[in-house]
Amino acid sequence: MSQLIQLAANGQASIVADAWIRVVPPAAGEESVRKQAGKVVLFKLTGEQTYTAEQIANTEIPATGKILVPLTIWQARKAELQSRLAAGELGIVLATNETAEALQAEFTDLNTLPLIAVFVERFADGRIFTLGNWLRTRFGFKNELRAIGDVLRDQLFFHKRAGFNSFLIRADRSAEDALASLNDFSQPYQGGVADVPVWRRVNRA
Amino acid sequence: MYKYDPIDQQIVNERVAQYRDQTRRYLAGELTDEEYRPLRLQNGLYIQRHAPMLRIAVPYGLISSKQLRKLGDIAQKYDRGYGHFSTRQNLQLNWPKLEDTPEILAELATVEMHAIQTSGNCIRNITTDQFAGIAPDEIIDPRAIAEIMRQWSTFHPEFALLPRKFKIAVSGTEKDRAIVQAHDIGLEFYKDVQGQMAIKVWVGGGLGRTPILGTVIREHLEWQHVLSYCEAVIRVYNIHGRRDNAYKARIKILVKALGIEEFKRQVEEEWAHLKDGPLTITQNELDRVAKYFEPMPYKTLPAHDASFDAAVASNPAFAAWVKRCVQPHRVPGYRAVTLSLKPHGKAPGDITSEQMHVVADLADAYSFGELRSSHEQNLILADVQVSDLFAVWEKAREAGLATPNIGLLTDIICCPGGDFCSLANAKSIPIAEAIQMQFDNLDYLYEIGDLELNISGCMNACGHHHVGHIGILGVDKDGSEWYQVTVGGKQGNDASIGAVIGPSFSAEEMPGVVQRLIEVYVRERQDEERFIDTVRRLGVAPFKAHVYAEKETA
Incomplete structure (x- = not known):
């Protein structure tokens, strides 16, 4: 069973096979892990380089198929990777300590x-x-925006309103159950993406 | 006060359903402790020492008689028949069962109440002056904007999981009573040279482990842009605030690290993208909300009432109460009444279910059915006719709500402390009670005059000890409870953080320590000086000398 929830253009959510x-x-x-003992979390959360040069060099990139690359x-x-980009087979993973500007610098x-x-x-x-x-409103990204990692149903409503239209639910949780949380609130107060x-959506007078 | 329309009601109803399901999944083992934690916290539920604690939101401290009765009934049915008003103007229940909390929320929803975002790393209940709308020194009534901000911040999709909690206070008076400088964002409303409502924005204040007073980030903000500006501030914080160390995660640390100029530059850059967008508040929306905060249908009354004047002249106990518990009102013939939740020897801020019903009845009979809670943990009847004051006093006194100690040493601000809170290093309520009993002499209290004494059971500073004229902080030393004392803290426009006088004391020593601080004040004061004025004139040294001299000879 796939863990991937996707929103169609009309907002309809369904569980789909992951092509990536x-x-x-x-x-x-x-x-290197031992050397960083106790500091690993700190490095990541303060925006330090997550992967070593060795890790990057040793990363195996499949020769065919759609690939999602940090x-x-x-x-x-x-x-x-250039040819994969040209073929529409390249997606990018941004970590939360990376910036949308860094992504923009790579892809005009x-x-x-x-x-x-x-x-x-x-x-x-x-x-x-x-x-x-930011990716939606500031950088005008229109294609699929996916939340991956520690993605749980109780945050999905926020993810959706922050511009995400696909959600890879954590492997040990049910994507089927998670679908319900996408509609926790029918008429939120503030705007979203x-x-x-x-008050601009409906007449409350 | 604000009344829910179908949209507001639907949101709290849907929240009850969502939380009910989250709690069901937690109890069924489908959610781990860690996963359930932010969900329950953002619904005000802490897991405490003896039982969970549920913090119910009282938005900007405004509550109706109907709501207070419901709180009384809930405390009776699901708790031990009492509640505790907190320093964020909310009501806390100390003994509910976790399994009952969805049902409690469902009951709250029937009276347009909730516990949304009363805890957790999100935008918390917005607080303000308890005299908003009636204070003679008020320039702008900030409650309509506070309500618009409450709605904007409720389940804000981008700010649901901030690095740390985020507190906003609003104030529109000459004399600040909302401690705007001790908040993550403080909004000070005023009329600009064009006579338009404008806002001075403070950022990066906060008490807690690292007490810092806020800095002005913008002198003049047009009210229409308050949401977009706050969104810019919080967005910069959400991205750059530290997430690796909870003690360094508040916005104040980020502002200090970047410097106000750089922080402001980033905020302004962000704001340039948001300004004049959909977040711009329309006159239409302001008017829609503001109509709920229009002045009450006051009668035209003379400024003086003969029967009231006679009662004051003939009844010293009533006169004492009027002096301390009755506050001025902008409309002639009306006054605000502060009902003291600080009777000597009881936990400050506590109120029983029966008392809640008495207060609700008083509000219905004498104050248009509305009440306010203050960050000093008292309740206020905001619109009482002068001719009714004597009747209010008699009924309040009968219910134990008329201790004439507002603004005096025994009107102690105090967190629940180690008796209830699992974060606390030390107990705070017994210290408050012991000090109240030490000074259980009204004549002596009046002789000492205006004095704010604040107690927190730990560094989180829920009892605002840093801004107390005398501040007491519970600390843990090798597993036993000790108390550190500060003097010279103050809330208000000229706010200051108190200075530590020296090594900490045991619980038994505390009433004596306060006694000795008072002795120095009484000895040294000039003319009409308040305690805080004497501390500011002389500094900490004479207080320190006297307190520790006694300690050594003892």
């Missing part, structure tokens, strides 16, 4: 990417919402 292969760098060598891998190995027109995914390591990291909002504040 996620490219994940190999785990860091034991040595921004840092693209930055380091874009020459070999973000809409050459059929898919951007934002990876959230812990569900409580609310930066994913601002990133989604796709709507305006309620």
Whole structure:
């Protein structure tokens, strides 16, 4: 059973097969993990480089199919990925400590990417919402915007309103159950990426 | 006060359903503790020492008699027959069962109440002056904007999981009573040179572990842009605030780290994208909400009432109460009445179900059916006719709600502390009670005069100890409870953070320590000086000397 929920243009949600292969760098060598003991979290959350040069070099990239690649891998190995981009087979993963500007610097027109995914390591990291909002409203991204990582049903309504239109539910949870949470509220107060504040939406007088 | 329309009602109803299902899944083991935690917190539910604690929202401290009766009934049915008013003007229940909380929320929804975002890393209940709308020194009544902001912040999709909690206060008076400088965002309303409603924006204030007073980030903000501007501030914070260390995660730390100029630059850059967009508040929406906060249908009354004057002249107890518990009103012939939730020897801010019913009845009979809660943890009848004051006093006194100590040493601001709160390092309520009993002499209290004494059971500073004229902080030393004392803190326009006088004290020593601080004040004060004025004139040294000199010879 697929873990991927997708919203159609009309807002209808369904569980669909995932056509994308996620490219994940190999785990860091034991040595470097040990050296960073106790500091790993700090590095990631303060925006330090997540992957080492060794990890990036050793990342295996499938030769065929649609691939979803971390921004840092693209930055380091874009020459070999260029043809995949041209073929519409490249999607980029942005981590929550990376910026939409960094992505923009790589792709002048973000809409050459059929898919951007934002990876959230812990569900409580609310930066994913601002990133989604920025990508949609500031950078004009129109294609599929996917939440991946620690994605749970109780945050889905916020993800949706922050501009995400697909959600890869964490492997140990039911995507089927999660569908219900996309419609927790029928008439939210404030605007979201796709709507305006309620007082501009309906006549409350 | 604001009344729900079908949209507001639907949102709280849907919230009850959502939370009911989340709690069901948690109890069924489908959600881990860690996953359920932010969900329950954003609904005001803490897991506490003895039982969960449920914090119910009282938006900007405004509550109707009907709502207060419902709170009384809920406290009776699901708790131990009492509640506790907090320093964010909310009501806390100390003993509900977790399984009952969805039902409590469903009952609250029937009277247009909820517990949304009373805790957790999100935008919290917006607080304001308890005399909003009636204070003689008020320039702008900020409640309509506060309500518009309450709606905007409720389930805000982008700010649902901030680095840390986010507190906003609004105030529209000459004398600040909402401690706007001790908030993540403080909004000070005023009339600009064109006579238009404008806002001075403070940012990066907060008490807690690192007490910092806010800095002005914008001197003049047109009211139409308050949502877009706050959104820009919080967006910069959401992205750049620290998430690796909860103690360094508040916006104040980010503002200090970047410097106000750089922080402001980033906010203004963000705001340039948002300004004049859909977040711009329309006159139409302001008018729609403002009509709920129009002045009450006051009678035309003389400024003086002969029977009231006679009662004051002949009844010293009533006169004492009038002096401390009756506050001025902008309309002639009306006054505000503060019902003291600080009787000596009881937990500050606590109120029983029976008292809630008495207060609700008083509000119906004498104050248009409405009440306010203050961050000083008292209740206010805002619109009482002068000729009714004596009757209100008699009924309040009968219910134990007329201790004439408002603004005095025993009107202690106090968090629930170690008796209830699992975060606390030390107990706070017994300290408050012991100090109240030490000073259980009204003549002596009047002799001491205006004095604010605030107690927090831990660094989180729910009892606002940093801004108390005397502040007491519970600390943990090798597993036992000690108390650190500060003097010279103050709320208001000239707010300040108190200075620590020296090594901490045991619980038993605390009443004596306060006593000695007072002795220095009584000895040194000049003319009409209040305690805080004497501290500011002399500094901490003489207070420190006297407190610790006694300690050494003892």
